[in-house]
Amino acid sequence: MIMKVENKTKVQFIKDSEKMRQRITEVKTTEGLQKSSNQENELWYMSILSPEDNSGKIELAEILDVPTVQVVMDNFYELAHIPMSIIDLKGKVLAGVGWQDICVKFHRIHPETCKNCIESDTKLTAGISAGESKLYKCKNKMWDAATPIMMCNEHVGNVFCGQFFFDDEPIDYEMFRSQARKYGFPEEGYIAALESVPRLSRKKLDMGMAFCEKVAQMFSQLSYSRITLARSLAKRDILLNSLQAQEDLGDRFLDNIKIQVLPYLEKLKKTSLDEVQKDLIKTTESHLDKISSPFVQKLSSRYLNLTKTELQIAVLVKEGKTSKEIAHILNSKKRVIEFHRENIRAKLGLKNKKGSLVTLLQSFS
Structure with missing residues (x-):
């Protein structure tokens, strides 16, 4: 699932990119370069972004x-x-x-x-x-x-x-x-x-x-520095654009859940359902809500090595559910849930420590 990137991270990338732009501007202070046409500047910028082993193609x-x-x-x-x-x-x-x-x-x-x-x-x-x-x-x-x-x-x-x-x-x-x-x-x-x-x-x-x-x-040295700076700036721009694209994709994904999924669940709840079916719908709604929550986004972005199952269990642990209750919800066994909980503790830095997993997970909200 594509997750949103924290605003602080995005802001920092923007600041860093601006600093890189300013450094390149300081190098290109001469009147001759400042009077270059937009097309010439674009050609220069594109030429220096080619791979380093093609640097010989750049004109002096x-x-x-x-x-x-x-x-x-x-x-x-x-x-x-x-x-x-x-x-x-x-x-x-x-x-x-x-x-x-x-x-x-x-x-x-x-x-x-x-x-x-x-x-x-x-x-x-x-x-x-x-x-x-x-x-x-x-x-x-x-x-x-x-x-x-x-x-x-x-x-x-x-x-x-x-x-x-x-x-x-x-x-x-x-x-x-x-x-x-x-x-x-x-x-x-x-x-x-x-x-x-x-x-x-x-x-x-x-x-x-x-x-x-x-x-x-x-x-x-000056030429190499300009190329290095420009390539660094280009990489930052690419990464920033990628992060923005991921954020946009995540927004569209969440909008699709709200528009195309949740309304049908509401209609389904109004039909004749037995208790098991009602519980399944309730659990589905709960999981969809958790998918769009900042908690899952933050946990996923900081701990990319958590598996999908571990993320599901982390959401339920955060809500205070016991291993037995989680096993019932996920149609699993208690010992399997406890095994995953130990893995989550280890990946979050709580292995062989007395810290509360519930407290730590709640801090990501």
């Missing part, structure tokens, strides 16, 4: 607080002047600072050199372990360094330091002039953009990469 853009990350990167660039960016595994740039004209006005504009950029950002960064970094020269002949962003043990993107030249390396101007002619770049403007590319010492690069690794770790 869906879990990354881009505006806040951008502020962190801007502040670091003001301090160290090291260009940085965050790029997902498809080559989509989500945040960046210190981008050079040679990239923005040339390499990322031309379809072939842009293809080189995306291929460098995706293929050349494959296989980097969490907490490690990789230094490489992109296909447009610029230095870059990357460290992965991991989420639930899945590689979802990279933090990049670049592009730059080392301060102790010569620049092959003729190679870049040839590259300008190959792709049709205005040579004078291209070389001027090349001249403005940062020159970093290896010590400064190491410092920048150490910062990138910490940032990547922070992003990973």
